[in-house]
Amino acid sequence: MKNIFSMIKFTLLIVVLFAVIYPLAVYGIAQFAPNQGKGETISVNGKVVGYQKIGQKFDQSNYFWGRPSAVDYNAAGSGGSNKGASNKEYLALVQKRIDTFLIVHPYLKKSEIPAEMVTASGSGLDPNISPEGALIQVKRVAKERKLAEAKVKALVESKINTPTVMGTPIINVLELNVALDQLK
Known part of the structure; x- marks a missing residue:
């Protein structure tokens, strides 16, 4: 007791x-x-449009695309696919993403596509892409929005976040697309 x-x-x-x-x-x-x-939110005209540290789905051709997500951008179910680089299903999915990317970007070769544009991150919620990942999309976005490529490229270059000490430059896709909507 x-x-x-x-x-x-x-x-x-x-x-x-x-x-x-x-x-x-x-x-x-x-x-x-x-x-x-x-969380760090991004607002437009006082309305929250997303979170700075959580990736969002952009699949319309008039927007810059982020990394694919293994969890369909569901922050409640964050995670990767857990499939290895030799898994046939995974390889087929990556090939499908490559094919789709090339259809929408016919001016590119397969070797010019950065890996991050066709592979999901470990969390499935990566909000950032490399400057190269954004720059290869400039031509498509400029054409869809009827803007000069130079103007869209300048916007991309203005959104590059360079680390202070170590790391690689990145671009937050949501911030870039919000700024893109504000271009005249």
């Missing part, structure tokens, strides 16, 4: 600690983070 009461006390202590105190502590710390821990 003595052990049962000890275990009940211990269970209640753990429940209070991890179901009450810990969540309140995390919530309190989040209040000091940007946007009070609700």
Whole structure:
């Protein structure tokens, strides 16, 4: 009987600690983070259009495309495909993505497509692409929007985020597309 009461006390202590105190502590710390821990949002005219750190699906030809997603951009189910580079299903999916990309970008060769444009990231929610991934899409986007290629290319180059110390340059696809919508 003595052990049962000890275990009940211990269970209640753990429940209070991890179901009450810990969540309140995390919530309190989040209040000091940007946007009070609700994520870094991107707004247009006061309306939130997305989150800076979560990729979104852009498949219309008048927008820049981001990386494909193994989870269809579902942030609740973040994850990769877990299929290896020798898996026949995976290889067929990548080939389908390559074929689709080449149909929409007939001016490209297969060797010119950056790998990130046809392979999903580990989380399936990568919001960024390389400058090369954006620059190869300039011709298509400019044609669809009836804009000068030079103007669209300049926009892409203005959105390149270069790391301060180490890393590779990236472009946030949502930020780029929001800026694209604001081009006249």
